[in-house]
Amino acid sequence: MSEISIETRGLNLFYGDFQALIGIDLQIPARKVTALIGPSGCGKSTLLRVFNRMNDLIDGVRVSGQVIIGGQDIFAPGADLLGLREKVGMVFQRPNPFPLSVYENIVFGLAVHRLARRQEYGGIVEQALRSVLLWDDLKDRLHHSALKLSLEQQQRLCIARVLPLKPQILLMDEPCSALDPIATLHIEELMQKLKKKYTIVIVTHNMQQAARASDRTGFLYLGKLIEINETVNIFTKPAQAMTENYISGRFG
Amino acid sequence: MAREHFQNMLRGLEQELVAMGEMVIAAIDRSIQALKNVDKAEAERIIADDALINQRRWDIENQCIQLFATQQPVAGDLREIVSFIDLITNLERMADHAKGIATIVVRHDQKPLLKPLIDIPRMADKAREMIQKSLTAFITQDVEAAAAIIEMDNEVDALYDQIFRELLTYMMEDPKTITRAVYLIWVSHNLERIADRVTNICERIIFMVTGEIQSD
Numbered sequence: 001m002s003e004i005s006i007e008t009r010g011l012n013l014f015y016g017d018f019q020a021l022i023g024i025d026l027q028i029p030a031r032k033v034t035a036l037i038g039p040s041g042c043g044k045s046t047l048l049r050v051f052n053r054m055n056d057l058i059d060g061v062r063v064s065g066q067v068i069i070g071g072q073d074i075f076a077p078g079a080d081l082l083g084l085r086e087k088v089g090m091v092f093q094r095p096n097p098f099p100l101s102v103y104e105n106i107v108f109g110l111a112v113h114r115l116a117r118r119q120e121y122g123g124i125v126e127q128a129l130r131s132v133l134l135w136d137d138l139k140d141r142l143h144h145s146a147l148k149l150s151l152e153q154q155q156r157l158c159i160a161r162v163l164p165l166k167p168q169i170l171l172m173d174e175p176c177s178a179l180d181p182i183a184t185l186h187i188e189e190l191m192q193k194l195k196k197k198y199t200i201v202i203v204t205h206n207m208q209q210a211a212r213a214s215d216r217t218g219f220l221y222l223g224k225l226i227e228i229n230e231t232v233n234i235f236t237k238p239a240q241a242m243t244e245n246y247i248s249g250r251f252g
Numbered sequence: 253m254a255r256e257h258f259q260n261m262l263r264g265l266e267q268e269l270v271a272m273g274e275m276v277i278a279a280i281d282r283s284i285q286a287l288k289n290v291d292k293a294e295a296e297r298i299i300a301d302d303a304l305i306n307q308r309r310w311d312i313e314n315q316c317i318q319l320f321a322t323q324q325p326v327a328g329d330l331r332e333i334v335s336f337i338d339l340i341t342n343l344e345r346m347a348d349h350a351k352g353i354a355t356i357v358v359r360h361d362q363k364p365l366l367k368p369l370i371d372i373p374r375m376a377d378k379a380r381e382m383i384q385k386s387l388t389a390f391i392t393q394d395v396e397a398a399a400a401i402i403e404m405d406n407e408v409d410a411l412y413d414q415i416f417r418e419l420l421t422y423m424m425e426d427p428k429t430i431t432r433a434v435y436l437i438w439v440s441h442n443l444e445r446i447a448d449r450v451t452n453i454c455e456r457i458i459f460m461v462t463g464e465i466q467s468d
Contacts, residue, residue: 185255188255188257189255189256189257192256192257208324211321211322211323211324212258212322212323212324231322232318232321232322235318235321235322236317236318236321
């Protein structure tokens with residue numbers, strides 16, 4: 001495999017007594033779309049959230065094993081959490097723009113991380129909106145409330161909001177589940193463009209989406225990574241019978 | 253544009269299909285040339301090269317399977333990918349007919365041809381023209397052109413009848429000519445089958461565009 005963006009070694013995660021992730025070993029290549037699929041409760045969202053330590057906020061979470069991003073174990077004592085979040089952006093299931101203007105949404109992270117001077121903001125906003133193909137639609141409405149946008153536009157804005165921080169990795173947790181089919185295809189198309197610069201990891205309930213939009217697919221079941229491979233292999237000749245049963249709709 | 257990525261994959265497959273069609277046309281041209289020259293060595297090369305065309309067919313089919321598995325094609329896209337598989341099967345069989353002609357050249361074993369070739373190259377030219385036009389009609393989704401190409405098959409059939417009748421007279425006059433006359437009939441039969449396969453492609457084009465099966 002080419003350059004590795006995320007690697008886990010013997011990753012276990014417990015919510016109290018419940019083990020949600022069991023011995024996960026995987027490598028996620030840079031500048032590809034990797035999809036995580038599996039039935040509800042299989043651990044796919046938990047795994048995604050490990051990659052920027054979002055699970056830290058939940059009481060009773062324990063993690064063992066290693067998660068290596070950019071050569072650093074992100075769970076090592078003294079790991080730079082703010083630096084990690086800068087490097088690893090997240091897009092959620094429902095668009096969650098701040099109740100601010102389009103412009104303020106995009107510069108918000110820059111201000112928090114003090115990454116740019118105010119004079120640079122205009123150019124950065126334009127670039128971010130162009131990356132998600134929103135610039136032409138919104139260039140005259142930069143100071144309107146982001147909450148007035150369509151759901152698809154809001155979701156694009158939430159992706160655009162991450163980009164000024166120059167992340168290496170974009171995590172997407174069911175990014176299309178609140179969108180209609182056409183908007184979904186638009187976001188998938190956007191992922192194909194963004195992967196030229198970013199590593200994308202997407203969790204999806206919709207395995208057709210994983211098939212269409214990803215380069216690699218991992219199948220999780222009951223906290224275990226059953227199989228991960230090139231998406232065409234997973235969907236034409238999976239190695240594990242359990243994967244085949246799931247993707248062909250026989251269980252899950 | 254929505255599904256630009258998928259559309260690009262489809263366009264890429266079209267290019268590969270045209271490239272495969274050119275390989276088949278080259279095989280037919282070479283087989284007729286080998287026949288004209290009774291060139292056994294070239295005929296053996298044509299037979300060996302058929303494996304390249306078969307490989308190409310499996311490559312394209314594999315890509316079609318991947319598109320089915322990953323892209324959930326529907327409606328026109330679905331019909332197009334089904335049609336790809338049908339077209340490459342027909343093209344591959346045409347290449348087998350070219351190989352069949354080459355096999356006859358090998359059997360001819362350097363003996364001089366019974367007569368100078370006139371109508372057989374004409375048939376081959378017609379078949380080549382039909383293949384080229386059908387591939388263009390496929391790419392441009394041109395139903396009218398496809399229907400017109402199907403009509404061209406009658407001209408090929410007429411040439412086949414003419415060749416058959418002419419060679420029959422040779423055989424009746426002199427039974428010693430029978431073997432070589434039968435070889436030429438087999439060659440023309442291969443060409444006639446190639447043209448039939450083009451009509452299959454054209455019917456498939458009409459299906460792809462309209463969703464209607466038109467078959468006699």
